[in-house]
Amino acid sequence: MLDTRDLSHFVRPIDGGAARIDLAVDGITCAGCMAAIERGIAALPQVTRARVNLTNRRLAVEWNGSLDPARIIERLSDLGYRAYPFETSRAEDQERREAQFLLRCLAVAAFATMNIMLLSVSVWSGNISDITVEQRDFFHWLSALIALPAAAYAGQPFFRSAVRALLARNLNMDVPITLGVVLALGMSVVETLDHATHAYFDSAMMLLTFLLVGRWLDQNLRRRTRAVAGNLAALKAETAAKLNCCGEISEVPVASLRPGDLMLVRPGERVAVDGVVTEGRSEIDQSLVTGETMHVPAGTGTKLYAGTLNGYGTLRVEVGAANGTLLDEVMRLLDRAVEARSRYVRLADRAARLYAPVVHVTALATLLGWVLIGASWHDALVTAIAVLIITCPCALGLAIPAVQVVASGALFRSGVLLNAGDAIERLAQVDTVLFDKTGTLTLPDPEVVNAGDVPAQRMELAGRLALASSHPLAAAVARAAKAKTPLARCTEFPGQGVIGEIDGVELKLGSPAFCSAEREAQVLAAADPEASVIAFAYGSERHVFAVRQKLRADAAAVVAGLRRRGIAIEVLSGDRAPAVEHVARQLGVTAWRADLKPAEKIARIAALKAQGRNVLMVGDGLNDAPALAAADVSMSPVSATHLSQATADAVFLGEKLSPVAEALAIARRARRVMRQNLLLAAIYNAIAVPIAIAGLATPLIAAIAMSGSSMLVTANALRAKPRESARWKF
Amino acid sequence: MEVLIYLVPLALGLGLLGLGAFLWTLKSGQYDDLDGAAWRAIMDEGEPQEVEDRG
Numbered sequence: 212m213l214d215t216r217d218l219s220h221f222v223r224p225i226d227g228g229a230a231r232i233d234l235a236v237d238g239i240t241c242a243g244c245m246a247a248i249e250r251g252i253a254a255l256p257q258v259t260r261a262r263v264n265l266t267n268r269r270l271a272v273e274w275n276g277s278l279d280p281a282r283i284i285e286r287l288s289d290l291g292y293r294a295y296p297f298e299t300s301r302a303e304d305q306e307r308r309e310a311q312f313l314l315r316c317l318a319v320a321a322f323a324t325m326n327i328m329l330l331s332v333s334v335w336s337g338n339i340s341d342i343t344v345e346q347r348d349f350f351h352w353l354s355a356l357i358a359l360p361a362a363a364y365a366g367q368p369f370f371r372s373a374v375r376a377l378l379a380r381n382l383n384m385d386v387p388i389t390l391g392v393v394l395a396l397g398m399s400v401v402e403t404l405d406h407a408t409h410a411y412f413d414s415a416m417m418l419l420t421f422l423l424v425g426r427w428l429d430q431n432l433r434r435r436t437r438a439v440a441g442n443l444a445a446l447k448a449e450t451a452a453k454l455n456c457c458g459e460i461s462e463v464p465v466a467s468l469r470p471g472d473l474m475l476v477r478p479g480e481r482v483a484v485d486g487v488v489t490e491g492r493s494e495i496d497q498s499l500v501t502g503e504t505m506h507v508p509a510g511t512g513t514k515l516y517a518g519t520l521n522g523y524g525t526l527r528v529e530v531g532a533a534n535g536t537l538l539d540e541v542m543r544l545l546d547r548a549v550e551a552r553s554r555y556v557r558l559a560d561r562a563a564r565l566y567a568p569v570v571h572v573t574a575l576a577t578l579l580g581w582v583l584i585g586a587s588w589h590d591a592l593v594t595a596i597a598v599l600i601i602t603c604p605c606a607l608g609l610a611i612p613a614v615q616v617v618a619s620g621a622l623f624r625s626g627v628l629l630n631a632g633d634a635i636e637r638l639a640q641v642d643t644v645l646f647d648k649t650g651t652l653t654l655p656d657p658e659v660v661n662a663g664d665v666p667a668q669r670m671e672l673a674g675r676l677a678l679a680s681s682h683p684l685a686a687a688v689a690r691a692a693k694a695k696t697p698l699a700r701c702t703e704f705p706g707q708g709v710i711g712e713i714d715g716v717e718l719k720l721g722s723p724a725f726c727s728a729e730r731e732a733q734v735l736a737a738a739d740p741e742a743s744v745i746a747f748a749y750g751s752e753r754h755v756f757a758v759r760q761k762l763r764a765d766a767a768a769v770v771a772g773l774r775r776r777g778i779a780i781e782v783l784s785g786d787r788a789p790a791v792e793h794v795a796r797q798l799g800v801t802a803w804r805a806d807l808k809p810a811e812k813i814a815r816i817a818a819l820k821a822q823g824r825n826v827l828m829v830g831d832g833l834n835d836a837p838a839l840a841a842a843d844v845s846m847s848p849v850s851a852t853h854l855s856q857a858t859a860d861a862v863f864l865g866e867k868l869s870p871v872a873e874a875l876a877i878a879r880r881a882r883r884v885m886r887q888n889l890l891l892a893a894i895y896n897a898i899a900v901p902i903a904i905a906g907l908a909t910p911l912i913a914a915i916a917m918s919g920s921s922m923l924v925t926a927n928a929l930r931a932k933p934r935e936s937a938r939w940k941f
Numbered sequence: 942m943e944v945l946i947y948l949v950p951l952a953l954g955l956g957l958l959g960l961g962a963f964l965w966t967l968k969s970g971q972y973d974d975l976d977g978a979a980w981r982a983i984m985d986e987g988e989p990q991e992v993e994d995r996g
Contacts, residue, residue, distance in 0.1 A: 326956045346942065357953075
């Protein structure tokens with residue numbers, strides 16, 4: 212059987228006839244990996260460049276000539292890393308350019324601020340000593356020369372967004388910012404023409420600099436989560452064994468399969484795309500899709516869903532014809548749930564809605580107030596503009612992004628990757644957690660539960676024999692025995708089991724009938740009706756293994772911990788009632804529902820929301836995707852189906868459930884700090900605004916107030932990082 | 942105060958030089974992988990055998 216892997220879909224030509232491929236690499240954890248990979252790949256002939264990006268865990272390889280990119284992936288797997296070809300999404304590309312633009316703006320603004328400050332400090336100290344009017348005007352003109360072009364360039368992100376908002380008859384934070392900066396610069400030019408003592412070029416530029424820092428932090432966070440999501444998608448983008456017209460098999464990326472293509476699904480493989488069986492018999496584990504743990508038989512005409520696991524037989528599958536009832540219904544429900552999703556208004560936007568009108572009214576009142584009590588229009592206008600400058604939301608612009616950066620870093624260390632920028636704020640409000648059972652409360656792969664009942668020596672032999680089979684149950688036995696070395700000369704009988712031999716003794720592993728162990732199997736099945744049974748025969752000795760999906764090790768502790776904190780827990784499952792009840796009892800959860808269809812999960816969430824509850828849905832199956840979209844916020848384990856993972860607001864890694872609880876703890880803490888920061892910004896305004904209204908806000912005071920408040924909120928944001936003692940322990 | 946004739950252009954020139962240098966580092970992709978850069982500085986045996994081009 213000819214087995215080739217076609218990756219030409221992902222190779223991009225670059226200048227000089229060379230080629231380049233981007234790979235998402237699983238398992239890069241440290242600098243050592245980085246060096247090992249780069250050396251290993253660079254040693255391949257024709258490779259001109261191999262560079263690992265440790266931040267987003269990707270590898271770029273460039274080469275000249277006719278190197279087959281599959282060799283690079285093979286080489287990486289020799290080195291111990293799984294790698295998958297990767298296509299940069301358009302959205303990610305655009306955000307990368309946006310981030311670079313913001314950074315350029317920040318550089319220009321910071322340069323201008325520093326140089327203008329140099330001149331301003333001279334003026335301030337000169338004003339109380341011996342500066343002449345000519346010198347001061349010269350310094351002010353120099354400041355204008357730097358500030359005007361710099362502000363025109365670096366202010367673009369704010370100006371554009373303000374114009375967009377105004378065109379849509381809206382007010383956002385960028386409107387007062389733009390107004391403040393433009394008026395400050397305009398007034399300063401007029402004041403300079405009048406040979407005045409004060410000009411506000413420094414304030415305007417400093418404001419832009421601080422705000423750009425906040426903007427860049429915010430954007431960087433979004434870009435990082437996007438990169439993680441992109442990698443996850445690439446790591447899951449499995450390949451499929453495509454059959455061409457002459458019956459040859461080639462390994463192709465799933466993206467290049469077309470409806471009508473034939474693919475081969477071998478025993479123990481996951482089905483890569485939807486399709487219909489045209490030939491072969493097997494049984495299918497649909498637990499990842501429907502939550503149902505019982506295997507279903509498959510034969511010609513059976514519809515297969517992507518993500519299901521093939522059992523013992525090899526199947527020929529025609530791609531794309533699975534307009535099955537389930538997937539159609541899931542997609543329909545998903546569309547509707549996404550549409551109906553109430554748009555969460557971010558804390559920062561809520562603050563902005565309140566803030567902009569208040570600022571503008573205050574400035575206007577200051578202007579009119581001073582005119583009424585007899586000040587000249589000129590003086591009143593200068594004071595009003597000073598109010599606008601000093602109230603500009605400098606600290607406000609940093610208050611929330613800084614906290615988000617700290618909190619998402621803490622989440623990352625707990626194994627939670629964010630998919631949505633506002634997920635932290637929504638997680639903080641959760642008071643009800645709904646868990647799916649299969650693959651979420653339980654581990655996705657089945658495990659042997661009674662390994663302790665079998666003598667260690669027999670267990671080891673069973674495990675080594677199991678390595679010869681591709682059946683999922685055999686794989687569970689091999690894992691349980693931690694077997695590494697397969698036995699020589701084993702024969703597999705598809706659908707029944709494997710036979711091997713050691714020291715003249717015959718070994719069998721397979722169905723109870725195959726090993727003539729029906730009696731033992733019946734005893735086991737009576738004790739644990741939910742488990743699948745696989746038997747092992749050593750000569751005339753018989754052993755049976757019960758295989759089932761085990762609960763995540765810390766599931767009970769996490770559920771108990773969440774309840775102690777007053778969070779309501781429910782289990783919503785598509786599996787049968789006895790299986791769900793068994794799990795619910797182990798966890799001590801009384802509220803559970805079984806046999807739920809996707810629409811019924813949504814209905815339950817809607818009912819809870821109608822009671823005013825904030826619902827976190829944790830699920831992994833295809834059937835959970837609509838529920839994930841319907842909940843206030845949602846999480847998926849990394850083993851979930853594509854659709855669920857793309858729908859969830861956050862993804863958690865590893866075999867433990869504790870990241871769910873830690874995410875809630877970190878989010879709550881982060882929101883508390885965000886609120887403190889908004890309060891700090893408000894206090895700052897409460898002190899600074901009266902000074903400005905009184906006409907006492909000199910540029911020096913504005914500079915001190917602005918940088919002081921910005922540093923204060925940034926320092927406070929660092930407290931969003933959970934202290935060791937304050938973490939929820941499990 | 943005639944010294945300003947030299948000092949002001951000098952100060953501005955130095956500032957612009959810094960700005961230019963930063964924009965160049967940005968353009969050459971030196972901020973694409975901040976985590977990796979931190980480690981590359983202390984890697985043994987110098988650079989891995991790769992032909993380095995534009996970062």
